[in-house]
Amino acid sequence: MVPDWPVVLYSRENSSGTYAYFKEHVLKKADFVAEAQSLPGTAAVMYAVSHDRYGIGYGGVSRGHGVRLVPLVSKTGMDVLPSARSASSGEYPLARPLLVYRTTERGGEVDAFVRWLGERPARALALEAGFFPLEEGT
């Protein structure tokens, strides 16, 4: 039995990248309803959804420890869970890169840091933090 009860949407603040990404790729540039609650982070969304029987929300998988992941249907009609492979292959439909910006000025500490980002220890750290690192060499 499903009671007749409004579904409560837990969204993110419009200052967050996740909000903008979700709006662009899931809502196809349509607006959230005004009633969508704005929360300051994925953790807050998870907390809210876990305390609300009729709540749904979204968030980055990197903060999703202890959450049962729900598979999405890919373009090819398969159920896919978010993973390093499905994310980088593009099979999982909601993946977005984390970009690092820098000035055009070359050399010095910044160059060294960017090089380090592509190396194995940095990728291990990214994995630990819940992100899916790029394949080596990309």
Add this chain to the structure above:
Amino acid sequence: MSDPKIDVRDLSVFYGKKQALFDVGLAIRERRVMALIGPSGCGKRTFLRALNRMHDLSEGARVTGSILLDGEDLLDERVDPVEVRRRIGMVFQRPNPFPKSIFDNVAFGLRVANLVTSAGLSDRVEESLRAAALWEEVKDRLDESAMSLSGGQQQRLCIARAVAVRPEVLLMDEPASALDPIATEKIEELIVELGKKYAIVIVTHSMSEAARVSDHVGFFYSGKLVESGGTKQTLESPKEKETQAYLAGRFG
């Protein structure tokens, strides 16, 4: 002579441990003005405020003895002090009208006691203002704030307010001391006039005022009633030496 309106016996007042009034006995007559005189701090005001149980309002004040109003002791613990104050009105040293309209000031006592219907209210207000010789000056502006009146008018308003509930006794605490000579004269005329209807007890620091308005005087000194009697006789030929010294201007 008939029974006194108020018969005070063995009245003592304490503030905490300090005794301010010692075993005072005094009779206050119907339709007479009794003036209480004496130097500052002599207990005359303490005595006055005992008569309408104002000491009930201050923490730590204690009153013993008896005050018989028509034979009933108003210090009896079964007596409601609010009922006492409805029968014994009071006018204070400084005019203290409420920050309300002139009308509402006079009607205040009637309203809180639910004494008259609203139809009778304006008649009673007019009657009281006339009794206080203020009606002609304010009849066209009863809705204006009482604070817009002059000091003398304010004091007469306070008298009108006090007589509106038709008290049996009127207490006055140096009612003219904050006023200029002309306003003082009007208040004194009023006291004489009201003295024909009520028993009035007035505290004053002015001997000439006591002489002008009162029938009897009581002289207080150091918390004791030293001497009382007819005004003319007491002021002109006091019996006690403290009274003689005070009237001669040696202290006070």
Add this chain to the structure above:
Amino acid sequence: MTALARPVRGKPRPSLLGSTATPRWERIVERLIAAVAFVSVAAVLSILAFVAREAAPLFWEGREHLPDLILPRQWAGYDAPAHVWQPVGFPPKHDVVPLLIGTLKITGLAMLVAGPIALLSAVYIAELAPRRVREVVKPAIELFAGIPSVVLGFFSLVFIAHFLERLFGLTYRLNALVAALGLALTIIPVVFTVSEDALRAVPKSLREASAALGARRWQTTLLVVVPAALPGIAAAFVLGFGRAIGETMIVLMASGIAPVVDASPVSSARTVTATIAAELGETARGGEHWRVLFALGVLLFLITWALDRMGASAVARLRRRLHGPEAES
């Protein structure tokens, strides 16, 4: 006095002309105080100028968007013309009406709850409570004003929200009422303290006059003391309202911050303050969104200022009515 001068009984009087009008150090101190006062006025004015400067280009850049700030518009994908606040969108929609509704709703509710509670406690503490009770309760309530609003926000978010949900089974756990109750906790000490001071400042002579006319204690309180303290109580409410309308942290945490256009007390709401706090950090500097947020800041400033002026003139009018024309100051 020179060493040769013989000490005399009574010092010789210096000439009056030798003393310049005011001693120099006194003039220096006066100037310093004036300078400090000037600095604080200048600080307020320059804040306003800075905020207004960021907002002002709205009126000449992209002027065609101006009506969208306050008028409903038919947007693609909406059933009817609507007030929409979706500043990150395609296209961005900057209608501030939902935010004003949210602010009004939460502030109004908070005043509705806090006003009577604060006033009644003030009357009780000032007029009726025994001295020992007053000595405990008054500082306790005033201490309340010192609790950081983020703590109250957290309290509202967790406890008040939970309590209301249990009590009413609300759709939206975080809503205007939750935020308003949290906000009420910050207003109560303000309204209480100022009202209580106003009540205590009513002269004893008025209470005595009332008692001497045969009024009971509650009659004196209700008919004399409270009316006489009304200017001060009005000032307390204005102060409380100003405090409420500017509060940010509690509403950010407890209101659900959804830009809803309705009058229900238990739907979520988004206030002007929470919007500025949440959005300004990730807004492109100089963009339309940025400018609108600054315009909201100016609006908030003006509302608070207007409220303050209205309050002050109401207080003055009340005081004149109550105490006669001489009681200007």
